[in-house]
Amino acid sequence: MLRKRIVLLSILLGFTLFISIQVFTQEAPEVSAKGKEVYEESCAHCHGTEGRGDGSAAENLLPKPRDFTRGLYKIRSTESGELPTDQDLFEIITKGMPGSSMPGWETQLKTDERWEVVSYIKTFYDGFKESETPPRQISLKDKIPYSDESVQIGKGLYTDLGCIECHGNVGRGDGTSAPTLTDEWGFRTWPANLAENWNFRGGSDTEDIFKRFIGGIAGSPMPAFEGDSFLHFGLTSEESKRLSVMENKDEMTPDEEEESGKLYEKMDEAVLVALDRVEGTELTPEAQKMYDDAMKIVYEKSWHLANYVKSLSPEKRPETAIGNNVLRSQYMAEDLPILGDEAWDTLQESYYPLVGQVVIEPRQFNPTIDSVRVKSFYNDTEVAFLFTWDDRTHNTEVEENEDTGTSYEDGIAIQFPVKPPKGPTDEKPYFLWGGKKAVYVWQWKASAQDQITELTVKGVNNVTVQEMQGDLSVKGEYNEGQYRLWVKRTLATDDKKDLQLESGVFVPIAFSAWDGANGDNDIKRVISSWYSFVLEPVPSSRRFIYPPIVALLTVGFLFGLRGFVLRRNAVSVETDTEQ
Amino acid sequence: MKTKLLTSVAILLVCSFGLIVFADNHEKSDEMEKLVFPKAYTVKAVSGGGKISGVIKFDGEVPEMKKLEITKDEAVCGAEDKFDQSVVVGEDKALKNTIVYLMDISTGKDFEKNPKIEIDQKGCKFSPHVQIVPVGQRITMLNTDKVNHNVHIFSTINKPVNKQQTKTRRRMPLAGVKKAEGPVEVKCDIHGWMKAWIAYVPHPYFAVTNEKGEFTLEDVPAGTYKLGYWHEACGSNNKEPVTVTVAAGGEVKQDFTLKLKK
Ligand code: HEC
Ligand code: HEC
Numbered sequence: 006m007l008r009k010r011i012v013l014l015s016i017l018l019g020f021t022l023f024i025s026i027q028v029f030t031q032e033a034p035e036v037s038a039k040g041k042e043v044y045e046e047s048c049a050h051c052h053g054t055e056g057r058g059d060g061s062a063a064e065n066l067l068p069k070p071r072d073f074t075r076g077l078y079k080i081r082s083t084e085s086g087e088l089p090t091d092q093d094l095f096e097i098i099t100k101g102m103p104g105s106s107m108p109g110w111e112t113q114l115k116t117d118e119r120w121e122v123v124s125y126i127k128t129f130y131d132g133f134k135e136s137e138t139p140p141r142q143i144s145l146k147d148k149i150p151y152s153d154e155s156v157q158i159g160k161g162l163y164t165d166l167g168c169i170e171c172h173g174n175v176g177r178g179d180g181t182s183a184p185t186l187t188d189e190w191g192f193r194t195w196p197a198n199l200a201e202n203w204n205f206r207g208g209s210d211t212e213d214i215f216k217r218f219i220g221g222i223a224g225s226p227m228p229a230f231e232g233d234s235f236l237h238f239g240l241t242s243e244e245s246k247r248l249s250v251m252e253n254k255d256e257m258t259p260d261e262e263e264e265s266g267k268l269y270e271k272m273d274e275a276v277l278v279a280l281d282r283v284e285g286t287e288l289t290p291e292a293q294k295m296y297d298d299a300m301k302i303v304y305e306k307s308w309h310l311a312n313y314v315k316s317l318s319p320e321k322r323p324e325t326a327i328g329n330n331v332l333r334s335q336y337m338a339e340d341l342p343i344l345g346d347e348a349w350d351t352l353q354e355s356y357y358p359l360v361g362q363v364v365i366e367p368r369q370f371n372p373t374i375d376s377v378r379v380k381s382f383y384n385d386t387e388v389a390f391l392f393t394w395d396d397r398t399h400n401t402e403v404e405e406n407e408d409t410g411t412s413y414e415d416g417i418a419i420q421f422p423v424k425p426p427k428g429p430t431d432e433k434p435y436f437l438w439g440g441k442k443a444v445y446v447w448q449w450k451a452s453a454q455d456q457i458t459e460l461t462v463k464g465v466n467n468v469t470v471q472e473m474q475g476d477l478s479v480k481g482e483y484n485e486g487q488y489r490l491w492v493k494r495t496l497a498t499d500d501k502k503d504l505q506l507e508s509g510v511f512v513p514i515a516f517s518a519w520d521g522a523n524g525d526n527d528i529k530r531v532i533s534s535w536y537s538f539v540l541e542p543v544p545s546s547r548r549f550i551y552p553p554i555v556a557l558l559t560v561g562f563l564f565g566l567r568g569f570v571l572r573r574n575a576v577s578v579e580t581d582t583e584q
Numbered sequence: 585m586k587t588k589l590l591t592s593v594a595i596l597l598v599c600s601f602g603l604i605v606f607a608d609n610h611e612k613s614d615e616m617e618k619l620v621f622p623k624a625y626t627v628k629a630v631s632g633g634g635k636i637s638g639v640i641k642f643d644g645e646v647p648e649m650k651k652l653e654i655t656k657d658e659a660v661c662g663a664e665d666k667f668d669q670s671v672v673v674g675e676d677k678a679l680k681n682t683i684v685y686l687m688d689i690s691t692g693k694d695f696e697k698n699p700k701i702e703i704d705q706k707g708c709k710f711s712p713h714v715q716i717v718p719v720g721q722r723i724t725m726l727n728t729d730k731v732n733h734n735v736h737i738f739s740t741i742n743k744p745v746n747k748q749q750t751k752t753r754r755r756m757p758l759a760g761v762k763k764a765e766g767p768v769e770v771k772c773d774i775h776g777w778m779k780a781w782i783a784y785v786p787h788p789y790f791a792v793t794n795e796k797g798e799f800t801l802e803d804v805p806a807g808t809y810k811l812g813y814w815h816e817a818c819g820s821n822n823k824e825p826v827t828v829t830v831a832a833g834g835e836v837k838q839d840f841t842l843k844l845k846k
Binding site for chain 2: 077086087235
């Protein structure tokens, strides 16, 4: 299926190329045929034959495939305003850009092919030819190692420099400027969620982060934080402290007036040297020294800030909730903890990645919700879940906006089969909102945060609100770019349409979530395939379970898991083809 | 599945044709909206030069100035109502913020020495809305409100600029550029409604119309020139510039009436 499409696509592109080919041969005679060939084969359907980012596959994508004719590159080792180095281009082509549709080409293209295509994409922008000097690179010297102290200093800088405007107080990309951002081409864009750094386009190492905010992310709203973006550029730390003290006084004495005046002059001088440098004026040795001294302090602060940003994400992307990481609801004898109870902190989160729903129209090609994380406790009669997911905006209603389009209500749905499969061979309902086999769904909406609606669903067009709404306890909240939803239900209910829960039984679970500001509404949403969870049996005397049963369960689980993984793969293939 | 494939193929076909056609047009129409600069410009003292002046008027129903939605920092930015500045029409339909200039002048006076070029961001609004900047000249961005701004200049010929001006940075100078370009958009992404224009120019025969729609170009060496205009919403006359002939010490009047771009 996929292959067929690619063939067709290539034929089409070949045709398009045929028409525009004369233009190319005139414009770029010195470039090897090889780079062009690789480009047209592997890149043009996204980036366009003329590098304008308007390939046939570009239409649905956000961020758009890059328009190479403007010379704007996000991931650079170079200073603000500079072009990337060839090495930068080579690396980004090799690794790809997580959180976007730009694939990595490490395995698809040979090393020399990647270098050839680097030279070729440079021909789309004259600036590469014209620049006489190599681009100025950001120095990575004197890195300050990660420490709690460094992170603390960085935290202060994060606020002082105004990262919060876009990235929000704790970095989830929910700053007050986030809803109105557009990229250089006028398309909507969102600040990175700094707590999910596996989605960073240019890598999550401290060095990567350091380079991103010093150089800025060209083509996006993310500015560069250069020299005089920092407080008191040009002063030593002592001078800066001294000046702050004086500035905070209601009135300065004449001596202080004079002292601060001198410091202001010193700062002005440093700034002018920095401008001379950008403009390409040769610096005198004294000026160079002044600049280097000033930048030493800026770079020091920048390492602290980079360490802080690094601290906002887990060390690596959490493992998906399968195999050893499957969600195991923990037994407790007493009442189940409510939302905010410390007991929740004792549990590990199970991580369920979400992807855009691209199986049926209307599709979501540009998902903004990364995942939902889940914890659970149960006792003899009840089960409680805590669902957590990040969403940059809190939308509780439909809103029309001329600039950013319509936004809808946020929400989440948790989906179960009506009955757990009897064994590994018993088929589960269709993963996307069920089908012939119905699914049992808890639907939650941001406008009614302490309420859940129970649904019986047999496919996207066959949704029924259950007549008998169960007695569920629900609490939802939105805080700093994050939703938390707490749900408690009895293990058993009187409603035949509800899922009945029993300890030790593996139960399929799947999710749908809606980020209204990203246009998610109804079918357009982010989804997961089936996962499973279990109420972890207690090895206590009261709930004694014969070892053979445990063994059987384990075997059953392994089978279930195998089937699950197989099906999951099937689903992901299906999803790929559709894309 | 088959039918789906066929439809997508059909769509792709149409799209790829569309691309060939549209891509070309796009660039041309973009080019049309830029200022036209002489290939080279030589500075020579002008004595007994002439003067070109006039008034720009708006033709057609004056669009209502949209009130801008202040989405953050209300205390500072929302202190007074702000309106979209893309069409500012005064009394007698006078059109503000139009650039009027000589397209093909190759010899003439020098720029004023050390001009003070400042763009203020007071109240989270750029003023002026249209700023002429000589090539190589530095601009100072003012920030007296103590809020964070990012100065984002959408240059394509010169190096793009996007730099944070933190709340403590009251006067932030920006480096001079190497080449004539523009007008290019200036934006603050933090306050998404803040927009302005900068034109980097290679000679001093540029003017921006005031509230009364007036412009004046002084010390023009006697001769015949193409007189151009540019307006954010009304476009340019690059296709059919007006020819004016200036006599030594003379004054030429040339008015324009502009309509919204289609
Ligand atoms: C499936 C579509 C797709 C294909 C195929 C693709 N790209 Fe991209 N590419 C993108 C998207 C989307 C972006 C922009 C991502 C962003 O801005 O965050 C991008 C960005 C880039 C960038 C900009 C990197 C930067 O630092 O900003 C380069 C360079 C690039 N692609 C090169 C290539 C090359 C070379 C190929 C072929 C070998 C290729 N791409 C194939 C979608 C694609
Ligand atoms: C004007 C809004 C804005 C401000 C202010 C801002 N950012 Fe960003 N930032 C963005 C946007 C938008 C992106 C997403 C860029 C993209 O990939 O298109 C981003 C992306 C990032 C990334 C991810 C880089 C990657 O490789 O994908 C990091 C890290 C980051 N910002 C750090 C910071 C830090 C640190 C600060 C303050 C010093 C800051 N940002 C200030 C808007 C902003």
